[in-house]
Amino acid sequence: MTAVRPVVLDAMGGDHGPAETVAGAVAARRAHGVPVVLVGDEPRVTGELRRHGAAGEIAVVHAGDAVPMAERGASAVARAASSLAVGCELVSRGEGGAFVSAGSTGAVVACASRGIGRSGGVLRPALAVALPSLAGGASVLVDAGATADPSPAMVAQFALLGVGYARAVLGRADPVVGLLSIGSEPGKGNRLTRRAAELLADLPLRFHGNVEGHDVLTGAVDVIVTDGFTGNVVLKNVEGCVRTALAMVAEAGIASPDRLAEVARRYDPETHGGAVLLGLRGSVVVAHGSSPAATIARACSVAYALAGQDPVAGVEAAAAEPVT
Amino acid sequence: MTAVRPVVLDAMGGDHGPAETVAGAVAARRAHGVPVVLVGDEPRVTGELRRHGAAGEIAVVHAGDAVPMAERGASAVARAASSLAVGCELVSRGEGGAFVSAGSTGAVVACASRGIGRSGGVLRPALAVALPSLAGGASVLVDAGATADPSPAMVAQFALLGVGYARAVLGRADPVVGLLSIGSEPGKGNRLTRRAAELLADLPLRFHGNVEGHDVLTGAVDVIVTDGFTGNVVLKNVEGCVRTALAMVAEAGIASPDRLAEVARRYDPETHGGAVLLGLRGSVVVAHGSSPAATIARACSVAYALAGQDPVAGVEAAAAEPVT
Numbered sequence: 001m002t003a004v005r006p007v008v009l010d011a012m013g014g015d016h017g018p019a020e021t022v023a024g025a026v027a028a029r030r031a032h033g034v035p036v037v038l039v040g041d042e043p044r045v046t047g048e049l050r051r052h053g054a055a056g057e058i059a060v061v062h063a064g065d066a067v068p069m070a071e072r073g074a075s076a077v078a079r080a081a082s083s084l085a086v087g088c089e090l091v092s093r094g095e096g097g098a099f100v101s102a103g104s105t106g107a108v109v110a111c112a113s114r115g116i117g118r119s120g121g122v123l124r125p126a127l128a129v130a131l132p133s134l135a136g137g138a139s140v141l142v143d144a145g146a147t148a149d150p151s152p153a154m155v156a157q158f159a160l161l162g163v164g165y166a167r168a169v170l171g172r173a174d175p176v177v178g179l180l181s182i183g184s185e186p187g188k189g190n191r192l193t194r195r196a197a198e199l200l201a202d203l204p205l206r207f208h209g210n211v212e213g214h215d216v217l218t219g220a221v222d223v224i225v226t227d228g229f230t231g232n233v234v235l236k237n238v239e240g241c242v243r244t245a246l247a248m249v250a251e252a253g254i255a256s257p258d259r260l261a262e263v264a265r266r267y268d269p270e271t272h273g274g275a276v277l278l279g280l281r282g283s284v285v286v287a288h289g290s291s292p293a294a295t296i297a298r299a300c301s302v303a304y305a306l307a308g309q310d311p312v313a314g315v316e317a318a319a320a321e322p323v324t
Numbered sequence: 325m326t327a328v329r330p331v332v333l334d335a336m337g338g339d340h341g342p343a344e345t346v347a348g349a350v351a352a353r354r355a356h357g358v359p360v361v362l363v364g365d366e367p368r369v370t371g372e373l374r375r376h377g378a379a380g381e382i383a384v385v386h387a388g389d390a391v392p393m394a395e396r397g398a399s400a401v402a403r404a405a406s407s408l409a410v411g412c413e414l415v416s417r418g419e420g421g422a423f424v425s426a427g428s429t430g431a432v433v434a435c436a437s438r439g440i441g442r443s444g445g446v447l448r449p450a451l452a453v454a455l456p457s458l459a460g461g462a463s464v465l466v467d468a469g470a471t472a473d474p475s476p477a478m479v480a481q482f483a484l485l486g487v488g489y490a491r492a493v494l495g496r497a498d499p500v501v502g503l504l505s506i507g508s509e510p511g512k513g514n515r516l517t518r519r520a521a522e523l524l525a526d527l528p529l530r531f532h533g534n535v536e537g538h539d540v541l542t543g544a545v546d547v548i549v550t551d552g553f554t555g556n557v558v559l560k561n562v563e564g565c566v567r568t569a570l571a572m573v574a575e576a577g578i579a580s581p582d583r584l585a586e587v588a589r590r591y592d593p594e595t596h597g598g599a600v601l602l603g604l605r606g607s608v609v610v611a612h613g614s615s616p617a618a619t620i621a622r623a624c625s626v627a628y629a630l631a632g633q634d635p636v637a638g639v640e641a642a643a644a645e646p647v648t
Contacts, residue, residue, distance in 0.1 A: 134568050134575075145506060148514040182469060182556040190472040190553040213560030217568040229514040230554055232506040236537030237561050244458050244541040245569030245591075251458075252587050255579035263576050267569075 005097035011040030012066035012083040014102030022048035024296025039087040072106030088115030091282035097307030125279035133219030145232030152195035161278040162223035178211030178221035329421035335364030336390035336407040338426030346372035348620025363411040396430030412439030415606035421631030426611040449603035450482040457543030469556030476519035485602040486547035502535035502545035
């Protein structure tokens, strides 16, 4: 393990701006022992730190611009002085071990993919999201939307990145990997998954074989690996279906809306640390825009855990397959 | 509209065998006015008909073999004397307008794809499943698993097949089509959906543009078109997530299991007519294995409605794209 560098936190991201992010940084440092560097409008950030009696306790790097929540893609990347751009640059230069933002996922992924180089041997980054399972734990879905058209070798690498996440964030010593497909038998699936299954069988990981759509929330495996198109459709489908099912129950008038909202919160993927972009020289944790300070602090802890391990051990082996 | 031919019903399919299927055929004929031909073990089927006082009222075609529920794929197709094979042959010869079975989806799709030729101009068949929406209606998901690696032109055809289904089964005069993708903006998606979106924009149908995973149960569009891999993952994910969400509520102890089971039944896709294989010279309705007589009768009505219209009008236009 290398010396662990601080977590770089985008102070300007999210719906609540520096008030919640700075409070989150203070909580991350004081309650969880996570070293943090804040990036954003220096006078505002320092003012917020003062409110917590933490001026001088947490380093601040100035960024004169911020990416608005509605902005993404090329126009977000074009803001060279934004807290996103400056923060990613710090990680790229090795001054931070990971990056955390509550900005829009699209903008953070675009800026980080551009601003933070890929780890050696990694073909493409992947987005990991922990889905709470009924059994009480969580499974990580990877790729949940970073790479829409991966090759089989990329999918195999996503599995290795997911294993690193399951170890660092979910605390699984030897995570079990399932390939999301149609039909549980070997050989079932589409061209991409059939080839990916062959590659996964040869990698140094515990490959369970195929899992199906109904296995996503059961905790059957620790890592659910898929391409970024299917993964993003499934992630949004999970959110939509759980919301709809709870609305059905509310409509039937057989449970109180307040109690149902509690259930919804308990199974909210966001409580498990946000979406994480893996495969870069420093993981990137995307917290939800509405995150309160405690969620920001939790995201910083996740980022710190990921920065403390080598998530890309073994990815070179999976990159041997020619990219088609 | 051509003269409507009878619905061919596999008397041997399903968990309950001829007892429920024959009762379903009698109900389809007497309650819904649907002409039915039963295919199966003639003595047993006629015996069941007698119990309903319907011997001679419904035609029976003998089949000396039956595909067990656990069997699928090549070994199911190899049973040339099965009720599945004989029934599909009747439809292929034009003696039936559609085929209904409560056998396993895998076996029925394999036998029908082999035994019933494709309609003129259709590149590949697609499986359609009606998903109940919270708003009270239903949307049809197509392809829910017949063709795992379609070309963009095939996906565009699936939309036309889905429009035919939405008209005949859901009663929509001018169905709205959404393409399942990631990101609602035009140009978002993977290679397949980006090209399919261009083709869909040129077809004679109401194309809404992209829809996302969280739109699947909202009734935002009448037809949700996708490739058979994504569609099958999503279909099973919907089932799994609704089941899990209701289990969460049960576990929280805030609603009685009986009342929750009622909610689950109300939103069960099976009440909306089963999965339908479209694009063949006679639609194939796959009812759930556990279907009681009333569900079999409903499946026969759906098959009859589909047989009464031309589900492939316009598919030739969508086939102009070279298959890659």
